[in-house]
Amino acid sequence: MKIEADSSAKCYATSEITVNSTKHQVFEILSNINDWPEWQSSVTKAEINGRPEVGKIFTWKGGGLNIKSQLHTANSDWEIGWTGNIWWIKAVHNWYLTEETGQTKVVVKESLKGFGSSMMRNSLLEGMRKNLEELKVQAEKNQESVF
16 A cells, blocks of 8 residues: 555544455456446446546545545555545545455555545544444445356
8 A cells, every 4th residue: 555544643544344246346346436436325426537546536525525536546356545634624534445256355444634634534444434334234235246
């Protein structure tokens, strides 16, 4: 990962889930940024021009906030990460994928830094867990349609 989430930040969270789908399928869902609103209930808009690659800027609306982000890592089938700014808060958000016997372990880590970010830890963790569950549902639904 080119930029790691800062585990020493006052607002840092990590969570993980196991998905009954291939690592490739999970990565495709995460990296297809334009389709985020289809599976993430908190995302109402997402737009990137072209394929996701390092340095690419994209915009999205999550939790009612307009966010401008930039991909710092996009390694096919195993990790994707971006930075973003919301007002004076800087976020680093990273996803890591490992395949284990036909299943995929998904680990997500995020840190927020800036004035007031320390008050966001509980909502960050809650949102992270919800996104993981939604990702699992989407990936497993897609996996079933392959068979």
